[in-house]
Amino acid sequence: MNEKLLQYLWNFKIFKSFDFKDVEGNDLEILDFGRWNFDSGPDFLFAKLKTNDLVIAGNIELHVKSSDWIFHKHSGNPEFENIIAHVVFIHDVEIEEFKNKNIPTLELKDYIDENMLSKYETLLQETQFIPCEKIFNPNHFPLNFHEERLLKKLDEKSIEIEESLKRHQNNYEAILFHQLAYAFGLKVNALIFKQLAENIDYKIFSKIRQNQTQLEALLFGICGWIDQQNDEQSQIWKREFEFLKVKYQLPNFYIHPKFSKLRPPNFPTIRLSQLASLYHQNQNLFSKLINAKNTDEIHQIFSKVKASEYWNNRFNFGKISSVNNEKSLTKDFVDLILINAVLPLKYTYHKNIDENIPDEILTLYQSIPPEKNTIIDQWKTLKVNPKSALETQSLLFHHRHFCEKKECLRCGIGIRLMNI
Structure with missing residues (x-):
């Protein structure tokens, strides 16, 4: 037993009997x-009970043990002055102030079904992908929370974006750059790429966006990749980077993207070159993305983005590859950029000025194919087959916030399983 479960049982009135008696043997009717x-404060507010022919209104505090009142130091706290009952699972000690004020203590141990406790303890002990994996069946418990979960995820992401806006003088274009860098980095380099973008003054990046060579020189130079390279193009990038450092008085900072655990097309060299190409080709990138009405319009913006010619036969500096082709963005990769960067920013930008934006964003997510990753693969083994990015984003959010934390008492599935 824990307090969370006790509160859940009290809130949903899940007891074998309601013929309550306090620890003194007096009848206690919960009205x-x-x-x-x-x-903060008592667990249940505005309660009402009847005892000794008196009807009392106020607040109720729940604890696993009576002594928790003492351990939690509630005595003397003004928030707990209007307590009308102390409800506990086990009454292990007399609380003197309750006795003096005639505040009843209700012990629930004998009113709770042991099968309910057993089910909950089983869920908490399970170490599977989701706690209820052994008894979960999507045919019996359809997942009808997808839109709600995605909107909560967008609100969570929106808070992060708004905090970033405060730090960057409400510059949405700079935040877009940071968000895109994060998305281009994928899981391995996402935070590293975002750090790179946040350490570049966006005004400088925007001033040189007409020159793709300078954009690449800036990104590659900060990564420290061009110092030791001797081929002609690397020397050009090196000269441009030195020029930019002097002209814009760039601070000496370097980051080190990772290559391990990545397929060559996802190497940071390729992704940063593509990011430079995206900005070089789109002088009004922010307005184009924010005002796009459907995913086809957004895909069109990314359709001609590709790494510079130097990378046609390379994935890393100084190494010629047997593969010789243009390194363009795939549709799947653009979908990830939409999911993780563009749509959350679009939602944040419009949410306070357009009451229809939640529906519009949900529709956009629904038009994107479902993501492919290990978490979604696990859901599929449970016969949950998402049909769109709306559903995969919902499942990822649900797994992180409910299943991993074993918040079964806040989960509609867990609640239903507890009551069968």
């Missing part, structure tokens, strides 16, 4: 179980 409080 109103109260409103579950998720902020």
Whole structure:
């Protein structure tokens, strides 16, 4: 037993009997179980009970043991002054102030079904992909939370974006650059690429965007890749980087993207060259992406993006590859950029000025094919087959916030499983 479960049982009134008696043997009729409080203070507010022919209104505090009142140092806290009952799973000690004020203590141990406790303990102990994996069946418990979960994920992401906007003088174009860098880095280099972008003054990046060679020189130079290269193009990038350092008084900082665990097309060299190409080709990138009405329009913006010619027969500096082709963006990669960068920023930008933006964003996610990753593969083994990015994003959010944390009592599936 823990407090979270005890609060859940109290809130949903899941007891074998409601003929409650307090620890003194007095009848205790609960007229109103109260409103579950998720902020500081008593667990349930505005409750009402009847005892000794008196009807009392106020708040109720729940604990696993009576002694938790003492351990939690509630005595003397003004937030807990209007307590009308102390509800516990086990009454292990007399609380003197309750006795003096005639505040009843209700012990719930004998009113709770042991099967309920057993089910909950089993869920907490499981170390599977999701706690209820052995008893979960999507045919019996359809997942109807996808839109809600995705909107919560977007709100969570929106808070991060708004914090970034505060740090960067509300410059949405700079934040787009940071978000795109994060997405281009994929899982391995996402944070490293974002750090790179955040350490570049976006005004400088924007000034040189008409010159793709300078864009690449800036990105490659910060990564420290061109110092030791002797081929002609690397020497050009090196000269341009030295010129930019002097002209814009760039600070001496370097980052080190990772190559391990990546397929060659995802090497940071290729992805940064493509990022430079995207900005070189689109002088009004922010407005184009923010005002796009469908995913086809957005895909068109990325359709001609490719790494510079130097990379046609290379994936890394100084190494000629037997593969010789243009390194363009694939549709799957652009979809990831949409999911992880463009649509969250679009949602944040419009949410306070367009009441229809949630529906528009949900529609855009619904038009994108489902993602492919290990978490989604695990859901598929449970016969959950997402049909769009809306559903995969929802499943990723649900797994991270509910399943990994074993928040079964906040999950509609967990609640239903507990009650069968």
